[in-house]
Amino acid sequence: xxxxxxxHTPSGGARTSRGARAARRALVLAGGLVVLLLACAAxxxxxSSHTTFGDVVDVLRGTADSNVTTIVESRYPRxxxxxxxxxxxxxxxxxxxxxxxxxxAEPGLLGINAGxxxxxxxxxAFLGASGSTATMWxxxxxxxxxxxxxxxxxSAGTSTNLVRLVLAGAVLSAVLTAYVQAVTLSKPQVFDSYxxxxxxxxSGRDFDVFFSVLPFAVGGxxxxxxxxxxxxxxxxxNDTASALGSRPGLVRGAGLVSATLLSAAATAAVGxxxxxxxxxxxxxxxxxxxxxxxxxxxxxxxxxxxxxxADVVGRIVLxxxxxxxxxxxxxxxxxxxxxxxxxxxxxx
Amino acid sequence: MTQNTTSRVEPPTRHATGPxxxxxxxxxxxxxxxxxxxxxxxxxxxxxxISVVTAIVLVLLLVATAxxxxxxxxxxxxxxxxxxxxxxDAGVKESFVLERLRGPxxxxxxxxxxxxxxxxxxxxxxxxxxxGSPDIIGLNAGAGAGAALAALLLAGSVPVPVxxxxxAAGAMALVYVSTGAGFRSRGRLVVAGIGVAAIANAITQxxxxxxxxxxxxxxxxxxxxxxxxxxxxxxxxxxxxVTLLVPLVALVSRPLxxxxxxxxxxxxxxxxxxxxxxxxxxxxxxxxxxxxxxxGPIAFISLTAPQIAKRVTRGTGPHLTLAALVGALLMAVxxxxxxxxxxxxxxxxxxxxxxxxxxxxxxxxxxxxxxxxL
Numbered sequence: 001x002x003x004x005x006x007x008h009t010p011s012g013g014a015r016t017s018r019g020a021r022a023a024r025r026a027l028v029l030a031g032g033l034v035v036l037l038l039a040c041a042a043x044x045x046x047x048s049s050h051t052t053f054g055d056v057v058d059v060l061r062g063t064a065d066s067n068v069t070t071i072v073e074s075r076y077p078r079x080x081x082x083x084x085x086x087x088x089x090x091x092x093x094x095x096x097x098x099x100x101x102x103x104x105a106e107p108g109l110l111g112i113n114a115g116x117x118x119x120x121x122x123x124x125a126f127l128g129a130s131g132s133t134a135t136m137w138x139x140x141x142x143x144x145x146x147x148x149x150x151x152x153x154x155s156a157g158t159s160t161n162l163v164r165l166v167l168a169g170a171v172l173s174a175v176l177t178a179y180v181q182a183v184t185l186s187k188p189q190v191f192d193s194y195x196x197x198x199x200x201x202x203s204g205r206d207f208d209v210f211f212s213v214l215p216f217a218v219g220g221x222x223x224x225x226x227x228x229x230x231x232x233x234x235x236x237x238n239d240t241a242s243a244l245g246s247r248p249g250l251v252r253g254a255g256l257v258s259a260t261l262l263s264a265a266a267t268a269a270v271g272x273x274x275x276x277x278x279x280x281x282x283x284x285x286x287x288x289x290x291x292x293x294x295x296x297x298x299x300x301x302x303x304x305x306x307x308x309x310a311d312v313v314g315r316i317v318l319x320x321x322x323x324x325x326x327x328x329x330x331x332x333x334x335x336x337x338x339x340x341x342x343x344x345x346x347x348x
Numbered sequence: 349m350t351q352n353t354t355s356r357v358e359p360p361t362r363h364a365t366g367p368x369x370x371x372x373x374x375x376x377x378x379x380x381x382x383x384x385x386x387x388x389x390x391x392x393x394x395x396x397x398i399s400v401v402t403a404i405v406l407v408l409l410l411v412a413t414a415x416x417x418x419x420x421x422x423x424x425x426x427x428x429x430x431x432x433x434x435x436x437d438a439g440v441k442e443s444f445v446l447e448r449l450r451g452p453x454x455x456x457x458x459x460x461x462x463x464x465x466x467x468x469x470x471x472x473x474x475x476x477x478x479x480g481s482p483d484i485i486g487l488n489a490g491a492g493a494g495a496a497l498a499a500l501l502l503a504g505s506v507p508v509p510v511x512x513x514x515x516a517a518g519a520m521a522l523v524y525v526s527t528g529a530g531f532r533s534r535g536r537l538v539v540a541g542i543g544v545a546a547i548a549n550a551i552t553q554x555x556x557x558x559x560x561x562x563x564x565x566x567x568x569x570x571x572x573x574x575x576x577x578x579x580x581x582x583x584x585x586x587x588x589x590v591t592l593l594v595p596l597v598a599l600v601s602r603p604l605x606x607x608x609x610x611x612x613x614x615x616x617x618x619x620x621x622x623x624x625x626x627x628x629x630x631x632x633x634x635x636x637x638x639x640x641x642x643x644g645p646i647a648f649i650s651l652t653a654p655q656i657a658k659r660v661t662r663g664t665g666p667h668l669t670l671a672a673l674v675g676a677l678l679m680a681v682x683x684x685x686x687x688x689x690x691x692x693x694x695x696x697x698x699x700x701x702x703x704x705x706x707x708x709x710x711x712x713x714x715x716x717x718x719x720x721x722l
Contacts, residue, residue: 109542163535163536167713170542170709171709172706172710181572182692185695330546330547337546338544339526341540
């Protein structure tokens with residue numbers, strides 16, 4: 001199976017030798033890790049209070065004064081949640097694009113984030129749910145329901161149509177967003193802490209949030225890694241995949257479960273952040289090719305880097321105020337959507 | 349219509365109203381073209397009866413909604429006192445409600461609805477695509493971003509409506525370029541519009557948070573579209589735009605109807621499809637931008653109004669008058685709901701139109717897919 005996929009890899013040049021390609025991939029992965037480390041460092045260094053890189057190093061060695069230590073340590077949970085949410089969103093995007101064979105599939109674009117938000121807002125406003133663990137449990141059914149609904153709408157008929165899926169997602173997102181806004185605006189006292197969550201933000205989270213979504217994120221990610229080889233087979237089409245011994249229906253179902261787990265975890269932690277799941281897989285494919293095993297691993301590096309960098313930008317541009325990370329990712333991710341549209345074929 | 353065989357000699361225009369006639373076997377003989385509004389011997393506007401009836405019904409509904417808007421609720425002016433209040437013969441409370449609280453809001457709402465309806469009808473006619481309407485393809489969001497930039501960041505140097513027009517034009521240029529096929533490709537148009545709308549909304553949010561972070565009403569108006577706290581200045585802005593552009597829209601209406609048959613055929617019939625489209629898109633952008641500059645990016649009115657008008661009359665062509673009336677009615681009803689519904693306290697009207705319009709869009713999509721036209 002692996003030989004089939006690697007000889008069919010369209011990018012990277014068919015004549016490149018296997019060793020050169022492996023070296024290139026190793027280089028790209030190493031570069032991604034360096035960027036991620038820099039993004040983490042930047043996330044610790046930049047904020048509304050001025051600190052320098054030296055301060056952060058001092059804090060890490062335990063030699064800084066208590067003031068600086070408090071400031072930098074307040075950025076730990078934010079950075080950790082950024083890494084986790086970025087990983088979840090990017091891997092979920094990769095999975096969905098593989099499962100639906102749709103370059104536009106993405107949890108934000110397909111209404112899954114909106115479903116999770118609507119569910120959480122309902123539980124908070126009417127059922128008295130509070131705390132990050134309860135939020136997490138409520139995000140899951142909403143995300144799942146929205147995902148199923150959008151796919152049912154979008155794939156009515158014979159084959160799943162790219163434009164249909166996106167439109168169905170847009171419709172569902174519009175209706176659910178109206179609902180979420182109506183509830184949050186009419187109960188401001190309940191949603192004081194959620195006002196930023198609705199747009200997608202990393203600020204104001206603590207490690208409780210991180211640990212309550214961690215199991216879901218880990219479970220979803222492991223499932224995604226296991227699915228990698230099967231997704232490679234699926235990319236060749238249903239018939240070929242069946243002939244190769246893969247079971248397309250099962251793989252699709254498992255892929256969507258994993259993507260839902262991941263996007264529910266991300267939404268519960270940081271709110272509905274769109275376009276990370278769209279942009280990252282496109283960048284990853286351009287850099288390392290279409291092998292899903294590598295795509296998923298590299299998405300797990302590039303996603304956190306993108307989300308953290310977006311968050312850092314959001315902290316800097318309006319200093320001393322902050323711009324929510326969801327707004328910054330729209331600036332970065334929506335052009336990726338336009339780029340994908342230009343390359344769309346046969347959707348006219 | 350079996351009796352048609354007995355009356356072949358009549359001019360072919362007679363079947364303009366033919367199907368509506370009862371099957372009583374008595375063909376009506378009348379000289380001159382049928383189904384026309386005539387003015388002397390020189391002017392004859394072809395008008396279908398169902399369109400006239402629909403227009404009258406819509407106007408009546410609009411008046412009823414306006415009366416309800418002014419008279420419902422604890423601050424409402426009782427229906428019996430409305431005429432007195434219009435005559436200036438009213439108490440302090442009544443004149444405050446009429447002149448400050450609900451009057452401007454109602455007038456702005458009707459103007460905005462009409463502008464959005466016409467704008468949507470023009471765009472849907474140009475793209476020949478019910479989904480190619482300004483709110484789906486990012487025009488309203490772009491106008492909202494432009495208005496927010498002009499009002500909050502560049503206050504004083506650029507008037508808000510100009511900013512809105514520039515934003516809308518920028519958004520359309522971006523959509524046009526990124527589809528790679530102009531406005532022709534249905535699927536790409538819609539998806540590119542979603543992307544452009546996301547960028548525009550991000551700009552709006554950036555501006556609002558950069559400048560007016562604490563003012564929730566400003567945020568609501570710029571992000572969802574709202575009619576609360578509108579004044580007569582806003583009413584003048586939107587109605588001047590509507591009044592100035594209506595004659596131009598009327599001029600472009602006929603060539604657009606011809607253009608819906610396809611560029612080749614329209615060209616062969618002597619129309620100038622490319623020129624007509626450019627004019628129509630420009631008018632559409634200005635109308636949308638005007639609406640957005642006073643009320644914010646109100647969702648889904650420009651999508652639904654022309655579609656409802658088309659459904660009711662089952663005719664061809666852009667239906668500009670009816671689209672305007674339906675848009676005005678939808679807007680007035682939505683704002684009435686925003687003011688009077690007990691569940692939510694004074695939500696921005698854009699949230700109501702988004703919820704109802706979203707459901708309608710879903711219905712529209714399912715219908716298109718059944719037919720296999722998307």
